[in-house]
Amino acid sequence: MKDLLEDRDAWSMDNCSIARTLEIVGNRTSLLIMREAFFGTRRFDDFAKRVGIGEPAAATRLKELTAAGLLERVPYQEPGQRTRYAYQLTDKGRDFRAVIVALRQWGDTWAADEQGPPVVVRHENCGAEVHAVLRCDEGHDVPVGDSFVDAGPGLVRVGPDSS
Amino acid sequence: MKDLLEDRDAWSMDNCSIARTLEIVGNRTSLLIMREAFFGTRRFDDFAKRVGIGEPAAATRLKELTAAGLLERVPYQEPGQRTRYAYQLTDKGRDFRAVIVALRQWGDTWAADEQGPPVVVRHENCGAEVHAVLRCDEGHDVPVGDSFVDAGPGLVRVGPDSS
């Protein structure tokens, strides 16, 4: 574990998945819009109202998220109404679910008030609450502290800087 | 599933765990600092350099994260050096691990380049890669789409607005 970490300055973070992800959703409102999308919100006005942001901000975020492929703009038509567009999760967006669940779970544990969380996510089949857990590919649960960071195939090593 | 969601406007989000969490870490640099903390970074200058931000920004973020209780400022002393302070994860901060793992995992899947991810997290005991998965309290894995949002104990319902 120590080996890699002590050499931390030798890696380049140009290829960091976290940084890339955050370039897409690295601000409060994008994440809140994703929350709403998971809660089932689809319409422009509802996003703005429920997230609590102005329309210009909602339009910008929705556009970014659509361009990034997490949401898609799909036409829908209510009876007697003209065709309108809704924003719904794509597979790419749905796969973001673990992040939202992990965020909510952390907040429930460390930043909730006495009344408890306002919403819970349940398993469709059995009704039990859903949590984000860490598990290794061998099927073991991985408690905090029982993991280490290792070099991946895309790690770019850079020479020690001369400073 | 539909029942609650269609009534979405009837909930108040004042008690939203996600919104509260994002008030603490809802910006790109805070999340990147948390990433570094998990990678083992502890010193001020290293945070600034590795996250790629200026010192004022690093000082502000580190102070926020410390005030929020995710990091703590602990004294350390290298031989022949004076006492200095390092920032290290608290239990509250360590528990944030699932969010960072989920973020990295999403980025590895949807935003990585051909070379693959630069780093992987492995299980200390068996060396297998660690992933964030969703699981219900009955022990079932919960695939995308097999969950629904339900009212929690802290849900505040508000009257339908007159608009």
Add this chain to the structure above:
DNA sequence: AAGCTGACTTCTTAATTCATAAGTCAGCTA
């Protein structure tokens, strides 16, 4: 053809966030 409504866009202004550069400060070493 006019009205209506949801879905935006535009404009202006305020607030926040950031980088860069230049200090400041503490305390161990020489």
Add this chain to the structure above:
DNA sequence: TAGCTGACTTATGAATTAAGAAGTCAGCTT
């Protein structure tokens, strides 16, 4: 006790992000 160095703080200015109000636009209904 002067220097050195890591850990910050201060100052300034640029860039980004936001709200609020108002305007535009499309197309179904009347």
